[in-house]
Amino acid sequence: MDALAEDLELLPSTRRALRHRLAVAQSEGRSPSLVAAVSRGGEVLWEGSRTSVEGHGPDGDVQYRIGSITKTFTAVLVMRLRDEGLLDLSDPLGRHLPGTGADEVTVAQLLAHTGGLAAETPGQWWERSSAELRPGLAEVLGEEPFKHAPGRVHHYSNPGYTLLGSLVEALRGKPWEDVLRAEVLEPLGLDRTSGAPRAPHAGGWAVHPWADLMMPEPAEDLGVMAAAGQLWSTTGDLTRFAAFLLRGDERVLSAESVREMRAQAAPAAPGSSDGGYALGLQVNVSDGRRLVGHGGSLPGFVAGLWLSEEEDLTAVVLANCTSGVLASAVAMDLIAIVAEAEPRFPEPWRPFRETDRVPLELAGIWYWGTAAHVLRLRADGSLELGPAGVTGRAARFRGEPDGSWTGLTGYYAGETLRAVRRDDGSPSHLDLGSFVFTREPYDPEAPVPGGVDPQGWRGIG
Incomplete structure (x- = not known):
């Protein structure tokens, strides 16, 4: 208690x-x-x-x-x-x-x-x-x-x-x-x-x-x-x-x-x-x-x-x-x-339990196009996805038994977020209502809609 x-x-x-x-x-x-x-x-x-x-x-x-x-x-x-x-x-x-x-x-x-x-x-x-x-x-x-x-x-x-x-x-x-x-x-x-x-x-x-x-x-x-x-x-x-x-x-x-x-x-x-x-x-x-x-x-x-x-x-x-x-x-x-x-006291923070399955490989920075987002995992099984900058869409997600998450707030309320994995189990990208989030901006190894220019990033010639 x-x-x-x-x-x-x-x-x-x-x-x-x-x-x-x-x-x-x-x-x-x-x-x-x-x-x-x-x-x-x-x-x-x-x-x-x-x-x-x-x-x-x-x-x-x-x-x-x-x-x-x-x-x-x-x-x-x-x-x-x-x-x-x-x-x-x-x-x-x-x-x-x-x-x-x-x-x-x-x-x-x-x-x-x-x-x-x-x-x-x-x-x-x-x-x-x-x-x-x-x-x-x-x-x-x-x-x-x-x-x-x-x-x-x-x-x-x-x-x-x-x-x-x-x-x-x-x-x-x-x-x-x-x-x-x-x-x-x-x-x-x-x-x-x-x-x-x-x-x-x-x-x-x-x-x-x-x-x-x-x-x-x-x-x-x-x-x-x-x-x-x-x-x-x-x-x-x-x-x-x-x-x-x-x-x-x-x-x-x-x-x-x-x-x-x-x-x-x-x-x-x-x-x-x-x-x-x-x-x-x-x-x-x-x-x-x-x-x-x-x-x-x-x-x-x-x-x-x-x-x-x-x-x-x-x-x-x-x-x-x-x-x-x-x-x-x-x-x-x-x-x-x-x-x-007399504002409400927040619930006390607690860490994950030793027995919890924690998909730590999903935490951190993901990119929707060139916009950086941060994915945070919470001990209650939920996750938060929000912009790394001052603008962008943020939402909380509820964990589901099949390993996906369902949006609870904002633009993504009701939408499904899934981690798409490679054959070796490592995460390739996040799929959020058809939006593709990648570890690098327009990651050429991920199925970015429209493809990625084979010359990659470059400056003005």
Whole structure:
């Protein structure tokens, strides 16, 4: 065990800064109550709450409605179907759920909101509609479901996630919430997350925009729209869920699958200030810090769940007001406060073990054309390839059982790097997505595309 293991107790100055940010959010946002939590390494670092209404004092066990954070749970269910081989993300929806009016839209496009579907359902405001006025699946898209050509742009769509919930039901043969409970909530121990509120829970309030007055909001069951925004949860449960989104859990999704969920799949919508969308997760980049997570809102409630992979930090913010508190912005600020005041300790360096196979003959300088690159081998089985100068493409690669490496970052993400060897086993060159890297610039002994001038390097005559 590391003798310098990180102390999870925050400094008093950091805790005060967190309390102050929460107090400002509750006061300026005029929320009856607000509760938040920050965690690192899956362990809660700090919890805080503010309330001004008797009987509404929250803690980490009080349920709030989380709105569109529900979409991330739905995305997890879809990724489970993919991992089991029941669908492919490139499958058109109509292959598994025909007749919706969006048969040609792919599962991946629905997950990333690039299917071109309308943002909302036609007709009544579904979030505040009673059961008899809510759309059924046949009416979710209406007669003109598309606002954009599928695959062209990112356009957030609540009906799109309703279709994904129905897809889960079609392939599992069970209601969406039953599948969610059995496959995600119970394995992860999220026993305070549910489709209907369970005491203790906060009441949802509308606060008058020009007077300090409140009015209760209705808590409608969303029916067929449930997969887009139904859930109630707590900061305790959402903190555990956020840790899962960072690390995975083999009982639900592997670390590789949740990493895939966090990877950006769609750019920001035109004119939007956000950072785009992954698979069931929003993306935000601020001050050089990449965050993924999701915001949520339903009448009476706002919510934000965000995480930083680099800092191994997560933050959850829940409030019971229709508007006023920018829950996602507050959660991002809480992460920034801790990251800046108490940055994450890096993992301790360790060398390779004596039993490790180390392809040391690959380390060092390689040339792509005339551009020098450095290949570094890491004890975790990965490698790094980057420019020897100040410019060029850099990437990290994950080792594979067959001796190749798969790109994890940058231009080479998903690409395969292989060491091509001569008959005697010595490395001839590196093949990276058809790019040839050689030990010498344009090495005449390597299969450089286009060949190498037989006269070699020369000066001006």
